[in-house]
Amino acid sequence: MSDDAIRPGEPLTIRVDGRELPATRGQTVAGALLANGIRVLRHTRRMGRPRGVFCGMGACYDCIVHVNGAPGLRACLTPVEPGMDVRLPKQFGPDPQP
Amino acid sequence: MSAPVLQTDLAVIGAGPAGLSAALAAARAGARVLLLDEYSQPGGQYMKQLAQGFSVPDTSRLDDEMQRGAALAQAVRDAGVVIEPSTLVLASFAPGELAISRRGEPALVRARAIVVATGAHERAIAFPGWDLPGVMTPGGAQTLAKTQRVLPGRRIVLAGSGPFLMPVAKSLLAIGAEIVAVFETTRPRAWSPHVLRLAGHGERVREALAYRRMLRAARVPVHFNHIVVEAVGTDAVERVRVVPCDDAGRVRIGAGYREIEADALCVGYGFVPAVQLTRALGCAHRHAPVRGGWVPEHDQDMRTTVANVFVAGEVAGIGGAPVAAAEGQLAGLAAARTLGCTVDDRALAQARRERAHRRRFADLVGELFPVKPAYYAPITDATIVCRCEEVTAGEVRRAAAEWGGELNFIKGVTRCGMGYCQGRICGSIVEALVCQTLGIHPGSAGALTVRTPLKPVPVEVLAGLAND
Numbered sequence: 001m002s003d004d005a006i007r008p009g010e011p012l013t014i015r016v017d018g019r020e021l022p023a024t025r026g027q028t029v030a031g032a033l034l035a036n037g038i039r040v041l042r043h044t045r046r047m048g049r050p051r052g053v054f055c056g057m058g059a060c061y062d063c064i065v066h067v068n069g070a071p072g073l074r075a076c077l078t079p080v081e082p083g084m085d086v087r088l089p090k091q092f093g094p095d096p097q098p
Numbered sequence: 099m100s101a102p103v104l105q106t107d108l109a110v111i112g113a114g115p116a117g118l119s120a121a122l123a124a125a126r127a128g129a130r131v132l133l134l135d136e137y138s139q140p141g142g143q144y145m146k147q148l149a150q151g152f153s154v155p156d157t158s159r160l161d162d163e164m165q166r167g168a169a170l171a172q173a174v175r176d177a178g179v180v181i182e183p184s185t186l187v188l189a190s191f192a193p194g195e196l197a198i199s200r201r202g203e204p205a206l207v208r209a210r211a212i213v214v215a216t217g218a219h220e221r222a223i224a225f226p227g228w229d230l231p232g233v234m235t236p237g238g239a240q241t242l243a244k245t246q247r248v249l250p251g252r253r254i255v256l257a258g259s260g261p262f263l264m265p266v267a268k269s270l271l272a273i274g275a276e277i278v279a280v281f282e283t284t285r286p287r288a289w290s291p292h293v294l295r296l297a298g299h300g301e302r303v304r305e306a307l308a309y310r311r312m313l314r315a316a317r318v319p320v321h322f323n324h325i326v327v328e329a330v331g332t333d334a335v336e337r338v339r340v341v342p343c344d345d346a347g348r349v350r351i352g353a354g355y356r357e358i359e360a361d362a363l364c365v366g367y368g369f370v371p372a373v374q375l376t377r378a379l380g381c382a383h384r385h386a387p388v389r390g391g392w393v394p395e396h397d398q399d400m401r402t403t404v405a406n407v408f409v410a411g412e413v414a415g416i417g418g419a420p421v422a423a424a425e426g427q428l429a430g431l432a433a434a435r436t437l438g439c440t441v442d443d444r445a446l447a448q449a450r451r452e453r454a455h456r457r458r459f460a461d462l463v464g465e466l467f468p469v470k471p472a473y474y475a476p477i478t479d480a481t482i483v484c485r486c487e488e489v490t491a492g493e494v495r496r497a498a499a500e501w502g503g504e505l506n507f508i509k510g511v512t513r514c515g516m517g518y519c520q521g522r523i524c525g526s527i528v529e530a531l532v533c534q535t536l537g538i539h540p541g542s543a544g545a546l547t548v549r550t551p552l553k554p555v556p557v558e559v560l561a562g563l564a565n566d
Contacts, residue, residue: 005159006247009151026151031248039231039251039334039361046488050333052231053250054485054523056238057143058136059219059372061518061554062229062485072518072554076238079138079149 012082023080030056030063030075033086041065041075042089065089101197101204101562106132106180107437108430109196109209111187111375114142115419116411116426117215118170123430123449124213125177128439132207133174134185134198140174141167142217143237144419149246161244161272163419188559189550190379194406197563199555204562211406211433214376215426218369218390218412219522221469223258224483224491225476227329232362236266239364243269251362255338257281257326260368260467261418264309267318277318278360281340283367283473285322288345289466299459302420327355327476329363338363347472367469369416370526376413377548380404385541388464389415391526392545398450399432400425408433417460424453474530483531484524486517494528498535503543508532518554521546 009025014032023032030053033041040050041063054062056076063075066087075086110121113135121133133140139147145167154160157168175181182200189197196207220235227233232251236258239250254270254277256263267277296303313320321340325347328339338360342353369390373383376394382403383392393415400408410429411422428449435441477483479492489512497511505528508514514528515521521528525546532543551560 005154005156006148007153007155008247009149009153024151026149027246027248028149031149031242031246034242034250035248041231044488047482049229049482049488050231051229051485052334053234053238053242054229055220055222055235056241057219057235058553059519059522060485064518070556076241077137079151 012080014080014082014084014086016086017088025080027080028076029065029067029073029078029080029084029086032080033075040088101206103206103208104132106130106207106209108132108211108213108433109134109207110213110215112142112215112217112411112413113137113140113171113181114215114217114411114422115144116217116422116429117142117213118174119423119426120213120215120408120410120430120433121179122170122174122177123427124434124439125174125179127431127434127441129434129437131179132209133179133181134187134207135181135183136186138183140171140181140183143241144422145170146241146245148244152246164244186553186555187375188552188555188563193404199559202559204559206563211408211436212379213408213410213426213429213433214379214394214413215410215422215429216372216375216413218371218416221367221370221390221526222365222523223367223473224481224527225327225329226478226481227331227335228365229482229485230329230331230335231333232331232335233329234362234364236263236364236366239362240266240269243273243275247273249273249275249362250364251360252276253278253360254362254364255279255281255358255360257324257338257340257363257365258367259283259473260366261306261463262366262368264306266364268309268312271312271316271318277316278358280313280318280320281324281326282320282322283325283343283347283470284467285345292462292466295462298455302459325349325473325476326363326365330357335361335363343472347470349472349475367473368467369412371413371416372522373413374520374522374548374552376402376407376409377545378550378552379407381407381409383545386415387468387540388461389417390464392541399446400429401432406433406436415457415460416464417457418463421453421456421460424449424456428453471530471534474527474534477527477531483527484512484514484517486519486524487513489514489524491531494531495535498532503532503536503538505529505532505544505546509546515546520548520552
């Protein structure tokens with residue numbers, strides 16, 4: 001599969017912790033974050049350790065983020081939408097604190 | 099009941115090679131089939147489809163798996179199967195009944211028969227730093243690359259063991275990845291005693307050789323008999339430590355480690371059958387290391403110990419897409435016959451033969467790439483093994499020493515396996531640590547009990563499933 005065989009989706013903008021970032025339709029939140037060089041998606045609640053995309057298939061729940069106020073969505077399975085508000089959980093891990 | 103009820107003859111869970119094949123076979127035999135899948139598009143992991151939103155002017159330029167997946171999904175639709183994407187099975191509270199979350203809304207499925215084709219998870223094995231961002235499973239990296247053309251990093255190390263590392267390398271290279279090196283714990287010479295058993299599987303052997311040529315052409319160094327022992331970094335992986343190992347996977351004493359700069363480490367040791375649903379349905383399981391660990395027991399037609407529940411594909415034992423498709427076909431035909439559809443004896447016999455042939459090769463691969471006890475040796479006491487609940491290996495080992503070799507006791511004492519992933523990632527690691535600590539046989543420590551809902555959902559969904 002060569003570069004010109006596939007056309008990416010239309011460009012759009014998402015907000016990540018208040019910052020506007022470019023994405024394309026068809027990307028997941030995880031894909032858009034990685035494409036923007038963001039590898040740390042959250043910090044764990046007990047030890048405050050950084051976590052990122054791990055299994056990429058919805059099994060491990062390490063990539064959970066807050067999306068449009070809803071807590072605990074898997075970034076690897078959630079498609080981006082224009083204007084989507086993504087918050088990366090800090091310190092308190094998976095628990096809701098949008 | 100406030101949730102809608104979906105009636106069907108056959109419910110198939112999972113739309114990968116096994117589930118699609120089962121749905122197709124049963125529908126063509128005349129059964130009404132409902133196919134439930136967690137993802138937004140059918141195809142599963144092996145035949146992952148390009149993300150919706152991306153476009154391809156010329157679909158013949160997509161890779162083989164994508165084209166086959168699209169064609170198979172279309173055939174399934176044409177056969178009248180109803181596909182429900184973005185749908186999770188949460189629980190089964192009565193025989194033939196499944197509580198589901200369908201695109202975020204609760205519903206009940208009532209089916210006269212069920213084919214479970216839930217596939218597998220990658221086998222991650224812990225080591226210090228494996229929870230750092232940038233460390234991910236090979237399959238996770240492949241999904242990003244194939245479906246949305248995103249690379250996991252700029253300098254990628256691919257490591258672990260098993261044939262799956264090759265197609266992952268191919269997918270990454272196809273979108274311009276820099277793979278710094280591949281580290282495989284085994285080595286080809288260790289496979290040579292089995293070479294005669296490859297007879298009759300020429301197509302799979304040619305596939306393997308093509309991957310070797312591809313890596314050589316891309317100038318990606320492949321190091322056999324090497325194992326990753328640590329990922330180092332502050333906020334994310336910066337360096338990967340690798341050491342030479344012997345054929346048992348044991349670190350060579352005094353060999354010293356090599357440190358490679360990388361911002362992505364994709365590491366995996368094959369797959370673990372995703373048996374959460376077969377457990378929840380009450381199927382009996384057995385421990386079969388060559389098939390990936392705990393697998394549901396089944397007869398020659400893929401029938402489990404629970405009436406009218408069948409299994410197919412990776413959930414029945416790791417083996418890859420060809421065996422999954424063959425088992426799907428067989429389970430679909432057998433389920434259709436159980437439902438009273440007319441199924442030709444010869445078709446069933448042919449499906450059994452095809453399944454047996456494919457399974458022989460899969461078992462050979464399972465023997466060539468066993469999970470060796472030494473793979474767990476890099477796990478220090480301070481290493482987190484349960485990523486969700488942040489339980490360390492030391493806590494698990496101490497609990498095993500104090501409470502004995504029963505995984506559910508260890509779970510209760512340490513909380514390992516109680517988090518969001520329900521032990522999908524840590525379960526096999528905890529099991530290995532407990533068995534090694536106590537010197538007991540793998541598979542003799544019981545299995546983590548699964549809890550419903552099988553995956554987390556908002557409480558509104560559960561409320562919607564409650565009786566009025």
